[in-house]
Amino acid sequence: MTGKLKAPNTNPIGSLFRHQIFIPLAALILLVLFNLIADPSFFQITYGHNSAGNPVLSGNLMTIIDCGSELAILAIGMTLVTAASGGQDISVGAAIAIAGSVLLRVLCGSESRPTELHAPIFVAFLVSCVVAMLFGAFNGILVAGFKIQPMVATLILFTAGRSIAAWVNNNELPIVSEESFTIFGGYIPGIPIPTPFFIALICFAVTWAVLKFTNLRLYIQSVGINEKTSRLNGLNPAVIKFSTYVLLGLCVAVAALIKVSRLSTINYSVIAKDIEMDAILAVALGGNSLSGGKFNMGASILGAYVIQFLTTTLYKFDVQSDALSAYKAIVVIALVIFSAPVVREKMAAAWKKLRAPKSIRHQA
Amino acid sequence: MAQTGSANRFGLRSRIRNMSDTNLLTSITIIVFLVMYLCAMIFLQKGFLKPQTLFNILNANASLIILSCGMSLVMITGGIDISVGGVTALVSMCCAVYLDYHGGHVVGAILIALGIGLLFGLIQGYLVAYLEIQPFIVTLAGMFFARGMTTIVNTNPFNVANEAFVKLKETRILIPFLGSYNKRGVYVDAYVEIGVVIALLIVAVMFVLLKWTKTGRSFYAVGGNRQSALMLGVNVRRTVFLSHLICGILAGIGGFVYFMHVGSGSASHASGAEMNAIASSIIGGTMLTGGVGNIIGTLFGVLSLALIQNIVSSVGLEEAWWTGITIAAMLCVFLIVQSLIMSHRKKSGMAESEQQSRGG
Numbered sequence: 001m002t003g004k005l006k007a008p009n010t011n012p013i014g015s016l017f018r019h020q021i022f023i024p025l026a027a028l029i030l031l032v033l034f035n036l037i038a039d040p041s042f043f044q045i046t047y048g049h050n051s052a053g054n055p056v057l058s059g060n061l062m063t064i065i066d067c068g069s070e071l072a073i074l075a076i077g078m079t080l081v082t083a084a085s086g087g088q089d090i091s092v093g094a095a096i097a098i099a100g101s102v103l104l105r106v107l108c109g110s111e112s113r114p115t116e117l118h119a120p121i122f123v124a125f126l127v128s129c130v131v132a133m134l135f136g137a138f139n140g141i142l143v144a145g146f147k148i149q150p151m152v153a154t155l156i157l158f159t160a161g162r163s164i165a166a167w168v169n170n171n172e173l174p175i176v177s178e179e180s181f182t183i184f185g186g187y188i189p190g191i192p193i194p195t196p197f198f199i200a201l202i203c204f205a206v207t208w209a210v211l212k213f214t215n216l217r218l219y220i221q222s223v224g225i226n227e228k229t230s231r232l233n234g235l236n237p238a239v240i241k242f243s244t245y246v247l248l249g250l251c252v253a254v255a256a257l258i259k260v261s262r263l264s265t266i267n268y269s270v271i272a273k274d275i276e277m278d279a280i281l282a283v284a285l286g287g288n289s290l291s292g293g294k295f296n297m298g299a300s301i302l303g304a305y306v307i308q309f310l311t312t313t314l315y316k317f318d319v320q321s322d323a324l325s326a327y328k329a330i331v332v333i334a335l336v337i338f339s340a341p342v343v344r345e346k347m348a349a350a351w352k353k354l355r356a357p358k359s360i361r362h363q364a
Numbered sequence: 365m366a367q368t369g370s371a372n373r374f375g376l377r378s379r380i381r382n383m384s385d386t387n388l389l390t391s392i393t394i395i396v397f398l399v400m401y402l403c404a405m406i407f408l409q410k411g412f413l414k415p416q417t418l419f420n421i422l423n424a425n426a427s428l429i430i431l432s433c434g435m436s437l438v439m440i441t442g443g444i445d446i447s448v449g450g451v452t453a454l455v456s457m458c459c460a461v462y463l464d465y466h467g468g469h470v471v472g473a474i475l476i477a478l479g480i481g482l483l484f485g486l487i488q489g490y491l492v493a494y495l496e497i498q499p500f501i502v503t504l505a506g507m508f509f510a511r512g513m514t515t516i517v518n519t520n521p522f523n524v525a526n527e528a529f530v531k532l533k534e535t536r537i538l539i540p541f542l543g544s545y546n547k548r549g550v551y552v553d554a555y556v557e558i559g560v561v562i563a564l565l566i567v568a569v570m571f572v573l574l575k576w577t578k579t580g581r582s583f584y585a586v587g588g589n590r591q592s593a594l595m596l597g598v599n600v601r602r603t604v605f606l607s608h609l610i611c612g613i614l615a616g617i618g619g620f621v622y623f624m625h626v627g628s629g630s631a632s633h634a635s636g637a638e639m640n641a642i643a644s645s646i647i648g649g650t651m652l653t654g655g656v657g658n659i660i661g662t663l664f665g666v667l668s669l670a671l672i673q674n675i676v677s678s679v680g681l682e683e684a685w686w687t688g689i690t691i692a693a694m695l696c697v698f699l700i701v702q703s704l705i706m707s708h709r710k711k712s713g714m715a716e717s718e719q720q721s722r723g724g
Contacts, residue, residue, distance in 0.1 A: 088500070142696075142699070142700075146699070146700055146703040146704075147703060147707070148699050148700075148703055149652045149653060151444070151500070151652065152642070152646060152652050152699065153699065155639060155642060155643065155646075155695065156692045156695050156696045156699070157692070158639065159639065159643065159688055159691050159692040159695065160688050160689045160691070160692030160693070161688075162685075162688065163685030163686070163687070163688030163689050163692075164685070164688075164689065166685045167685045167689070171685070277504055277508070280500075280501075280504070281501075281504075284498075284501055290498050290500065290501065291498070320515060320519070322511075322512070322515035322519070322631055323512045323513075323515045323516045324512060325508035325509070325511050325512035326508065326509050326511070326512020326513050326515075326516060327512065328508055328512070329505040329506070329507075329508035329509035329512065330509065332501070332504075332505045332508070333491070333502070333505045333509075336491075336497050336501055336502070336505070337491070337495060337497070340495045340496060340497050341496065342494075342495050342496050343495060
């Protein structure tokens with residue numbers, strides 16, 4: 001991509017085409033246009049009250065910012081991991097199951113339906129954060145310490161994760177009846193916008209601040225681009241890779257809190273199923289190279305919401321939840337073909353040919 | 365490699381040092397499998413003394429062996445294919461619908477299976493090799509597509525009642541001399557299903573292909589170092605394309621073998637098969653970085669994986685989670701051992717070459 005920057009181009013549309021955020025933005029615009037033509041009522045937002053009597057806004061757009069939030073939070077961590085280690089963590093779904101299971105274990109103790117919580121929600125969340133970060137550290141040690149390819153290293157936790165989650169709660173499915181626990185996946189009383197969106201916003205703000213005011217972005221990118229040179233420049237690639245996995249663990253714990261709070265319970269084999277694939281797609285859709293190096297956090301986050309937009313659109317057209325993936329796959333393939341460097345070069349060449357007569361005259 | 369360590373040519377240490385990476389990792393896997401089986405025979409006795417237990421492991425995992433062969437090939441070339449599980453489910457569903465709802469013939473079903481595999485291999489291979497899209501993303505989309513299509517073809521799982529197919533499904537190949545006496549003292553012949561024969565044939569063909577043909581060696585060359593393979597005159601793109609194509613076809617065959625074993629179509633068939641195939645390939649000594657791997661190792665990788673599941677369930681750890689945890693633990697141990705061996709060899713290799721250059 002850097003090769004293309006050499007060509008001077010003052011055309012604002014041309015530079016937009018080259019900007020990384022173009023891919024998710026184009027996908028979003030396409031989806032919006034498609035929905036506008038097919039059924040404009042897609043964008044309708046209605047004001048009403050839910051069963052608890054809280055004012056809520058409902059509609060497809062609300063569903064998107066609600067359900068896309070966990071994915072967006074995971075996309076933050078996944079982008080960092082991808083950029084630093086040039087590989088992806090495929091264990092996030094399993095890790096969410098573990099973190100959620102630990103959360104419920106602390107809240108409910110050994111009872112399956114406690115009348116009152118055994119610990120404050122905040123403490124339970126902290127414990128699940130620590131556990132999720134420990135599992136992240138496990139992945140990090142395998143990748144950074146033992147130099148195992150990320151996908152293979154995280155395959156271990158992917159295989160064992162849901163089993164460990166079931167083992168933590170002795171295969172029981174505890175149910176939290178406490179009202180205040182449902183806030184994180186539902187609504188804060190009096191505010192009609194779903195809470196997960198606010199949690200996601202907080203995460204974005206923190207990430208933005210960290211990337212803006214620390215050297216983390218520079219370090220991660222340099223390790224991702226060339227490990228040897230960054231070591232020669234005084235960085236420790238192993239520590240940086242390791243820390244991205246721990247950070248992903250933190251994102252996993254936040255996503256797990258939202259996921260578990262939505263249902264007030266957990267289902268070990270179903271919770272966050274296939275979310276690792278969606279998170280990786282979000283990173284790819286954001287135009288980030290999956291083999292590491294430079295990254296654009298905003299594009300990844302936008303990519304996550306675009307995926308949720310697609311999912312919601314498909315549901316709107318009565319696509320079965322199991323058949324959803326076939327349509328998703330077609331969209332993804334179309335996107336990656338469109339954004340593949342080889343195809344882009346060919347398109348650019350074709351574009352040049354079209355304008356060739358003009359430029360020849362110009363040179364003469 | 366053969367010239368180094370000439371001082372103690374017949375010692376075990378030097379022999380290990382002289383082994384290629386591929387052979388070393390494969391022999392570790394085979395030894396681990398044999399030791400595990402021996403331990404099971406000594407300490408658990410009951411089932412493991414009967415040869416039929418081994419054949420049952422083969423029967424249940426014939427399709428996984430075929431899928432893993434394809435996976436190993438792609439991994440040796442430096443790629444990955446996570447669509448194989450989805451293709452398996454799609455093949456079994458399509459064949460089931462064709463046989464039962466459309467009154468199809470078994471040969472037609474086999475052609476459908478091969479066709480689906482071929483189609484996936486062609487498209488994925490083209491996208492990966494000629495459009496240079498990351499294999500992970502392409503095959504991820506392939507997996508999504510296959511799983512989704514399975515539900516679109518038919519939602520509800522059902523058993524196939526087609527007579528010709530059921531006959532084929534229940535065909536058993538008896539193995540002489542290895543039978544055993546059941547509780548009533550009646551002699552029961554040991555048997556394998558047709559799928560096992562197909563799987564072993566494919567293992568043999570793939571072994572020959574990788575070991576003794578020019579094409580086979582080019583897979584290793586491309587996986588080891590794409591740049592130098594290109595300089596040596598290997599057609600890198602065609603080789604990558606070929607690896608995905610073969611993997612796709614094997615996924616089709618594996619899907620049909622799976623279908624023959626279970627005899628039903630369902631969208632949830634072979635869920636996680638791609639991860640099992642990757643795990644068996646890794647346990648069998650194939651490295652995801654490419655250039656290292658062996659089909660025989662893959663065969664034993666599948667068998668080790670299946671054996672440990674059998675051992676865990678017969679020890680009495682009935683709870684479902686133990687299977688996941690033991691497989692993961694095994695994978696973890698293998699990965700760490702591989703990583704340590706590789707870094708150790710790299711270090712000693714560097715020291716040796718340094719010594720040589722100083723000596724010369």
